[in-house]
Amino acid sequence: MRPLPLLVGVALVIAPAVSARVTREQGRSPRPQSRMTAPRVWIEQSGAFSIERPDGDRWSFRGDTRGPDGERLPLVARAPETGAQLIVQNADGVTSLRQLARLLADHLQAEQGLHVEEVNRLLARGGEAYGFTFSVSDEARGRVAVVKSGEHVALVIASWPMGAPPAVAEDVEAMIGSLGPPPDALPPGVF
Numbered sequence: 395m396r397p398l399p400l401l402v403g404v405a406l407v408i409a410p411a412v413s414a415r416v417t418r419e420q421g422r423s424p425r426p427q428s429r430m431t432a433p434r435v436w437i438e439q440s441g442a443f444s445i446e447r448p449d450g451d452r453w454s455f456r457g458d459t460r461g462p463d464g465e466r467l468p469l470v471a472r473a474p475e476t477g478a479q480l481i482v483q484n485a486d487g488v489t490s491l492r493q494l495a496r497l498l499a500d501h502l503q504a505e506q507g508l509h510v511e512e513v514n515r516l517l518a519r520g521g522e523a524y525g526f527t528f529s530v531s532d533e534a535r536g537r538v539a540v541v542k543s544g545e546h547v548a549l550v551i552a553s554w555p556m557g558a559p560p561a562v563a564e565d566v567e568a569m570i571g572s573l574g575p576p577p578d579a580l581p582p583g584v585f
Contacts, residue, residue, distance in 0.1 A: 437576045438468045442484060443520070443543040445469065446572035448565040452476070468548075471569070478554035478562045480569060485549040491540040494549075495524035498538055507531045520544065520574030532556055537566050544575030 436455050437444040447453060452473045459467045461481075469482040488494045495513045503510040509529045516523040518541045525539030536553035550573065552566045 435577060441576055442468065442546040443548050443573055444576040445569055448568060453565065473562060476554060476558040476562050478558055480550065480552040480566055483549040485540060485547040488547045491522055491542060491547065492524045495526060495540045499526045502528055516570060518571055518573050539570045541573045543573060548573055
């Protein structure tokens with residue numbers, strides 16, 4: 395290499411020509427971001443409720459599926475990498491959300507190997523909400539919530555493996571807190 399004089403004592407170094415070859419990176423390449431992103435607010439097809447998707451692509455939402463006994467499940471959200479799932483069911487016709495939450499907690503408490511926390515009031519966009527957490531031995535944790543959503547009532551059941559990252563429980567709490575009527579269904583002056 396030889397320096398070439400430039401302006402007032404500053405030298406530019408020119409390297410001799412070196413042959414270069416462009417190669418592809420080895421290993422797995424990162425998945426390109428989708429041009430189509432899912433809407434931030436997921437609205438149940440009949441308009442019974444809406445719920446916010448957590449940030450990122452950890453959770454997939456699927457509407458109007460069937461449970462093992464053939465019952466309609468308006469929403470099944472899954473986080474496949476962590477084994478977590480959240481299911482929203484219709485609980486219309488319930489007169490006392492708190493009473494339903496207590497009944498569900500008592501029913502689960504009777505099961506062998508399950509530990510159920512106390513029923514408490516929850517913050518939810520839909521208004522009135524009650525819920526509790528549970529754990530299954532040292533295998534899984536979960537959350538049950540009964541949430542008012544306008545004229546409807548939603549029952550949320552979520553579970554995740556004990557070793558799941560804390561972000562999973564945070565996502566579940568955020569989804570329950572965001573549950574309520576679709577945004578355009580709120581009466582004027584509310585929310």
